[in-house]
Amino acid sequence: MSDPTPVPATPPIVVxxxxxxxxxxxxxxxxxxxxxxxLAHGQEVVVGGDGSYGCSFAVELADDWTTTHxxxxxxxxxxxxxxxxxxxxxxxxxxxxERALELDGCRDVDVAAAPFTNTFPLNRxxxxxxxxxxxxxxxxxxxxSLRVTRVNQTYTRLPDPTDDEHAxxxxxxxxxxxxxxxxxxxxxxxVLDYEGLARRIR
Numbered sequence: 466m467s468d469p470t471p472v473p474a475t476p477p478i479v480v481x482x483x484x485x486x487x488x489x490x491x492x493x494x495x496x497x498x499x500x501x502x503x504l505a506h507g508q509e510v511v512v513g514g515d516g517s518y519g520c521s522f523a524v525e526l527a528d529d530w531t532t533t534h535x536x537x538x539x540x541x542x543x544x545x546x547x548x549x550x551x552x553x554x555x556x557x558x559x560x561x562x563e564r565a566l567e568l569d570g571c572r573d574v575d576v577a578a579a580p581f582t583n584t585f586p587l588n589r590x591x592x593x594x595x596x597x598x599x600x601x602x603x604x605x606x607x608x609x610s611l612r613v614t615r616v617n618q619t620y621t622r623l624p625d626p627t628d629d630e631h632a633x634x635x636x637x638x639x640x641x642x643x644x645x646x647x648x649x650x651x652x653x654x655x656v657l658d659y660e661g662l663a664r665r666i667r
Contacts, residue, residue, distance in 0.1 A: 480655055481667040482580060487513040492579035492663065496655070502528040505585075509578040509608075516542055518609040520578035530585045531572040532604070539578075539609035548611045550574055550604060558604065560613060567615050571604045575618065578608040580648070580659040586620060587636065588654035593622045605640075616640050623647075631665075632657055 477497035484490025492509035503526040510519045518541035525534040535550045550568075551559045558568035576582045590599055598621045605616040623635040632649040638659075639645040647660040657665045 478653065478655065479667070480581075480665060482656075482659075482663040483666050484509075484511060484663050486662050487511050489513075490663075491666075492581065493667075494579065494581040496584075499525075502526045502533075503530065505581065507576070507579055507581045511578075520576070520608045522576050522578070522582075524574060524576075524582065524585075526585060530588045532574040532585065535574045535576075535606075537576055537606055537608075537611060539611060541609040546609065546611045548606065548613065550606075550613065552604075565604075565613070568604045568613070571602045571615060573601070573603045574606060575603045575616070576606045576608065580656040580663050583638070583648060583659070584650070584655050586618075587634070587648075587650050587656070590620060590622070590636075591634065591654060593620075595622050595624055597622055616642075629657070 477495055479495045481493045489512040492507060494507040496503060496505050505524040508521045518539055520539045522535060522537040524532055527533055532552055538547045549561050556570050556572060558565040573585055574582060593599060598619060600617055600619040602615050603618050604613055606613050618640045621637040623637055626632040626635045626649055631651055633652045634650045636648045637645045638648050649657040651657050
């Protein structure tokens, strides 16, 4: 695969989504280039049948879009919560300063709050041939509980979409519990629409 650096260095990119699986829900994210790779920030507010919650996260990524550090915070009726995850160069993980052996081997954090974190593996996979499939373990962060588990996720490259002028690539996603879902991404590799979850509004 070619060097995965499709997003321009400046200016930072800001995008937003509307949740379509909740009564009210919006997410906004900011992506910028850094000297070491990428820095991603995201926020989401959801009002749903199970109550309301807010989530914020910051993810530091290496140049190849792999996660090196993430801080995720949530608020809901029960309590504010926070989690810090770190990955070293040998894919060893720590949560809140303690070794997280169950996450060893993962290269990515996937925050369930918004489709933004799907952008990270999609940028690594932009040269995946149509019809090919890629599976890897992810550190999956449930929201608002901040429970972190190891989840195998699979992306299959689909033919490029022709019915959306903003969409540059299409993917089928599934994991051990959910899917398959259709995901489209733009020319920068940023998620546009995530079937059943969210659609881009900016």
